[in-house]
Amino acid sequence: MEPQFFKDFDFTDFWNESSYxxxxxxxxxxxxxxxxxxxxxxxxxxxxxxxxLMKLQNGxxxxxxxxxxSEENSWADDHIAITGIMGIGxxxxxxxxxxxxxxxxxxxWGYPAIGIYICDCPSAGHDMVLLDYSNCGxxxxxxxxxxxxxxxxxxxxxxKDFETFIKGLKDEDEFDxx
Numbered sequence: 001m002e003p004q005f006f007k008d009f010d011f012t013d014f015w016n017e018s019s020y021x022x023x024x025x026x027x028x029x030x031x032x033x034x035x036x037x038x039x040x041x042x043x044x045x046x047x048x049x050x051x052x053l054m055k056l057q058n059g060x061x062x063x064x065x066x067x068x069x070s071e072e073n074s075w076a077d078d079h080i081a082i083t084g085i086m087g088i089g090x091x092x093x094x095x096x097x098x099x100x101x102x103x104x105x106x107x108x109w110g111y112p113a114i115g116i117y118i119c120d121c122p123s124a125g126h127d128m129v130l131l132d133y134s135n136c137g138x139x140x141x142x143x144x145x146x147x148x149x150x151x152x153x154x155x156x157x158x159x160k161d162f163e164t165f166i167k168g169l170k171d172e173d174e175f176d177x178x
Contacts, residue, residue: 005049014169015063016084018020020086027058027089038088038097042116045139047131049163050118059095067146067158074127074150079175080158082119082129094120096173112153118162124148131162138173138175 013019030038030051039045061084068079075081086102089095096102102117105128110119119129126149131142144165145157159165 003138005052006166009167011056012067014062014064014079015057016063018061021040021061021084024093025059025061025071025084025087025095027092027095029055029058029130030088035088041097042102043138044116044133044142045132046116047141047162049166050131051088053162053166054088055083057087058089059085062169064171066175067168068170068175069146069156069158071156073146073148073154074158075121075123078125080129080146080156081122081172082169083089083122084116084120086120090114095173100153109149109151110153111147111149112155115153119145123150129158129165132154 035046035051038177041056047167066079066081070153084094086094086096090097093099096116096118105117106113109125113126115133116131117128118131121127129146130145130147133142135143141161144156144162145161146155159168
């Protein structure tokens, strides 16, 4: 299958292959039936770039874990950090329909029900990264936003789409000079 997305992106040193990642994040590769059932359960069409990445590795911890921002947030003045990317599935704790997945964050933590939560953050639930369908509808191309629970669920737009978000992730060492 010829990739449509990430053609010029080097995934070397992107994923963190720890035992924790394997145990709690990485799902088996999703087939079309699973993708359809997840979309029906969540009520949103998953972005093609997200599906393509999950067919390369279906979730996991990342080593490139920071995304620059122009707004300060509860994590830092100039970036947010993620722990991992939730895979397409229901089996792992940190998959989009898993025990601590998107619906859990909405129902138990009160996060806004405006999309699919796809990345957890080092704050242990106090901020999340969301595929935000507010401007595009349930079948459109969602923006990627940071939702800061510690700051009254403030929303910071990170990227126009999922591929741009992934390509914009940086190593935390780039922000250590603070």
